[in-house]
Amino acid sequence: MMRLRIEAKQVERCRSLAQQIATQLERDSSLYTTVTIERTSLRLLGLDGADAHGVPLPNLVVDRLREDLGDGVCRPLGLVMASRGGDLKDAVAQLLERGPAAIPSPEPENWRAPVAELAAAGLGRISRQRQERSQRMQRLPVGRSPWFYVIVATGNVYEDAVQAQAAARQGAQVIAVIRSTAQSLLDYVPEGATTEGFAGTFATRENFRIIRQALDEVSDELGRYVMLCNYCSGLCMPEIAALGAFERLDMMLNDALYGILFRDINMRRTLTDQFFSRWINGLAGIIINTGEDNYLKTDEGLTAAHTVLASQFINEQLALASGIPEEQIGLGHAFELDPELPDGFLCELAQALLSRQIFDRHPLKYMPPTRYKDGDIFMGYLQDGLFNLVSQMTGQQVQLLGMLSEAAQTPGIHDRYLALQNARYIRRNLEHLGEELEIRPGGRLEQRAVQVLRECQELLERIAGQTLYEALEAGTFAGIARPPEGGRGLDGVVRKTDRYWNPFSPS
Amino acid sequence: MMRLRIEAKQVERCRSLAQQIATQLERDSSLYTTVTIERTSLRLLGLDGADAHGVPLPNLVVDRLREDLGDGVCRPLGLVMASRGGDLKDAVAQLLERGPAAIPSPEPENWRAPVAELAAAGLGRISRQRQERSQRMQRLPVGRSPWFYVIVATGNVYEDAVQAQAAARQGAQVIAVIRSTAQSLLDYVPEGATTEGFAGTFATRENFRIIRQALDEVSDELGRYVMLCNYCSGLCMPEIAALGAFERLDMMLNDALYGILFRDINMRRTLTDQFFSRWINGLAGIIINTGEDNYLKTDEGLTAAHTVLASQFINEQLALASGIPEEQIGLGHAFELDPELPDGFLCELAQALLSRQIFDRHPLKYMPPTRYKDGDIFMGYLQDGLFNLVSQMTGQQVQLLGMLSEAAQTPGIHDRYLALQNARYIRRNLEHLGEELEIRPGGRLEQRAVQVLRECQELLERIAGQTLYEALEAGTFAGIARPPEGGRGLDGVVRKTDRYWNPFSPS
Amino acid sequence: MQTKPIRPYYDTPGDGMIQLSFTLPMEAGAVAEQAALETLRRMNLTDIALVERRSIAPQFTFFVAYARTTFSVDAAEITETVQRQAPRSEAELVHLVGTHVGRTLVLVGATLESDAHTVGLDAIFNQKGYAGRPGLEHYSCFRTVNLGAQVPFQRLLEALRREQADVLLLSQTITQKGLHFKNLAQMADLLEAEELRANLITIVGGPNITPELAKELGYDTGFGRGTLPGAVAEFIVEEFLRRHHE
């Protein structure tokens, strides 16, 4: 067995620093609500569908109540329902028609009850899907890890279904449907089945359903449950989490930092959204994936390795604070060093082991080389092989498979086949290699791990001394700096009033 | 450092068994000479060139003296030279014209002297080339090992030169020119520059010269000596060794067992030739390569691993018996397990380490996957990557690079480029991995090594109880059985008379 | 038969996307790049993405490209040329020979002249067979004579006569510089000259052999990569029956 000798004390210290950072952030976020949080609440209560122009009803309601959004939407909804004795549909119609004027005054008694009832029903749907998943997984085990995770990205949900089924038959255990570019910038979730996306397919409830069904079919055929993954990150984090929960997604990318750094989304907005979003993922038994891998696409893996680890510590605490258990916290890391680097492989191995040892109950998600892939598809295939090897040797849980065509376009049907063949070959041919090797004490591997951990602790000490917002402003992650008041979506953040009420409070 | 715990005693026992086998064989072989040994003697004395039909002069002379070949050719030659006082040319002309009748009787005095003088001159040429090599290597070091070895095989020596130079510039450290198919079945060495070969180019003295010159040029350009390799095995083992010595080849495949098993050459013929051939390689400072890798092309690597090791022990002793020092004995082994095999990589690693530990002063030659390559060139590239990885981790000396196009055709210019890129990536990116890892005592790797060594010893005990001939008849190696009196070239074996004399006797 | 046009598929029906790689004997640079693009256009490709252009030695540039085909292939036409039927089992073949021939068929196999590759031929002949399917030796309707590798023309002719062969099975692995053309054509000529051809079913196999190629060279058929012994047995029996019962 390969094990690094690292100081347990140091790891504990990092955890407690990260906890400080998370607690502070949680305190800040709990003062706010956002348009998407309120829309999510409506969705959880059962509101769905869109108007004739395709504008989702939750958006219409929230926009209509925009002025007093600090009270939340559940309160006015409850008031209308209680006063009229009608159902959700009726109350929504009222609110849309008359706006705030529909809200009765004085407050009827027990106005929370009808909403609480709907909330219970909504959560019930989620837990039924969770049970459904458990039962299916019992009957059709996913199979051994590392789980092979591949993406489909045709832009057309029906073609995605074809490719997803083919990938499953080729050995994939997790299928992620990439979103059409820029969906994360949309402040609503599109409706219905979609067939025109760019480098991905829109995340919609209907699309989730179509792919989930295709995978359920193929799962039965193959005798193993094939997991489905999609993305929460962006301006609709909690809403998409709710839709994923309803449609039995199994894994979701959920990382506000990705939105901040790579999509220029406002940090207060998306970090506030993230708490609610993760809470839903947690309830639904969905494994979240965090996006630390992305840092190494704009920053250098050799010198920024500790930022990945530090972010993992923070993301762990942020997830725990949202009520997600370790078993669902799929922290991200990546194999992204320059292949020209002498002994680069040793650094990759050290880092992968370090993550594995520190986050030992977490379904870590290990990401393949992308940045140092070029049009030499043969070299790319080999780089993926070494990545697969590290993943196998160090026992990662979720292994996103690299594509030889990475530098050219989103994958085609045989690219995925070849990627799965690569991963299967390594998993089978080197199965017990990790068990049979040991690490030379005090050698290069250990030294690298110790160095990364030390730098990580230093960084966390620094961040804990300020706030996460300040750290992001200083360009700590991915080499990208973002101002706290900049970015998209800040106008959707509202300070809660003392009248704010929401039956779904995460904490 | 990865080290296997194996019994030194057992290794010693294997060595002494192999020595018994070799000694016995040497005793048998020393009773015979062959047409090619005699032709080689003429070549070493300075005879060269061909007649108008392209028949080499050494063949003409030996054929003319065929009847009394048991006396060797050096004796009649000496007798004619001594009696006529003429030079080699004159004596050869006499012998060709008049045949045995040219031999004077009674014997002139001191008839050995003129031949001994020519012999000294011939060996002088060889040692001058050896010095030349040393000086060049001093000035232009070959570079770090594993040395990257690639083949060229265009069939046209001038095109080979183009490809060889390109390969050198791409990073190759050893270039082997593959021979045209079936040359090993020719009982003569063709003459001159050749431009039409099939899946290889004829091994001729002129071709050697042309490629050596091309490589000398590119060596100067690159500031590192690029080695040249060709093949002795076949019906002309010692002759080609002599030509290689004259033209400063640096490495030669030299293995009678290859000829026996894969070319159906008679065993007495080629094993007798081999002693003389290796003696010349030894003198010339040429590294020999043995062909154990081939066994795994017709037999299964998982169950026949010990036959490779046993053959290495035998080949080591046969080479030592020919006067070749360990530093020139490039024993062969290969990465040829079925990629479908669970934990196959562990067996490969164990075997490569075992060879490395047992033959620790030998420039081992490690051969890439070929048999389990198919038209999936991407998979092939990955298999080569894992091979390169084992080679690097276990510190092999000569690493023949696999080609992604292996199952299709002999390599093209970019196949070699890609192969070198693959090997360079692994060598650089994993440079010190082997140093940083240790082997779990008593684990799967060690158990496999212990098993192979045990089976090897059992096999050697069995062979030592009979003769190598009997073992070959029983199909011990490569799963191929050959009768001692069968195969090509037996008619070229002649029992020496007591008058036999040869100034070049190996022992 | 009405079928839809066939194009390569990558991620959208009809996208026609393929991958290519090749080297041009030119110095890397704008001229080489234009030459690469022109080469690809001459292949009736469009939407060409040269994703890699690398100098791999002075005067040699290696390219990797993705592009789309501009044409479709008609499945109906192809399907017509390809006969499809359920393969016959070993028992069925044995039975057929038993009832219609009444004796075992004599099969002689060899790899020719300089070619030392026996693994493919053995895979077809030996009991052990290939990919778990028994070889021709296992068929009780055949008597097999596997001469092995490197068999010179003359020795093969002798064997055909001596054994009174019904079927000749040649294996040819080395195809570099058209060596197989040379050897197989010469063998075919000798069979004609020796008047052995007419009563012999002649088959060639090897990784680069196709039925078309074999026929072009004067043989009855050819078998390529991944051939299973059963397909060969079936061909032999059907061809024999066809010849003797028409």
Next chain:
Amino acid sequence: MQTKPIRPYYDTPGDGMIQLSFTLPMEAGAVAEQAALETLRRMNLTDIALVERRSIAPQFTFFVAYARTTFSVDAAEITETVQRQAPRSEAELVHLVGTHVGRTLVLVGATLESDAHTVGLDAIFNQKGYAGRPGLEHYSCFRTVNLGAQVPFQRLLEALRREQADVLLLSQTITQKGLHFKNLAQMADLLEAEELRANLITIVGGPNITPELAKELGYDTGFGRGTLPGAVAEFIVEEFLRRHHE
């Protein structure tokens, strides 16, 4: 200019050998194989070796092939279309602008709308540059404004006006389903409509951009994979001088 015809090279001059891989949406088998061969023939290839044919899913067969081109490309023709001259150094360009323009040129860069890829644009703009060559910010003859990623059309138009831009540099990485066509064409239309086009040098860059493509879409030129900042600087200065001194 007299040059020899160009063909791919593998191991013999003129051999024309290339490698291909693709998937046909068909069940593996003889029909798929024939369709693959026909596809390759339609690409003007010969000596086709289908070295791999694998069922990668029901209804999908993956092929790897080697084959030879049947045509040559004329180097002379190509060479004419490609202008070659020694590249100018940074100092030279700064000097040229200094003497002939007498002020700094204003460069505005952005990636459009949904595209969040900045690494390529930054490689061209930032001091740090690319592959060891300093970016445009380093040139004292330029004033640079890098608006970064995801810049909406309107914000870009405003910036061009506000900064009195001489040069617009757009980066477009996502090309899936022709997204770049859509975005770039729309931007070109807006430039025309807003009457900004005439006084602006317009440049597009990105891994799948070529000069031809950029021109087709109404831009002055395009830069693809592996572009170095120096080449962009040179184009800008030369194009500016050409326009203002003719």
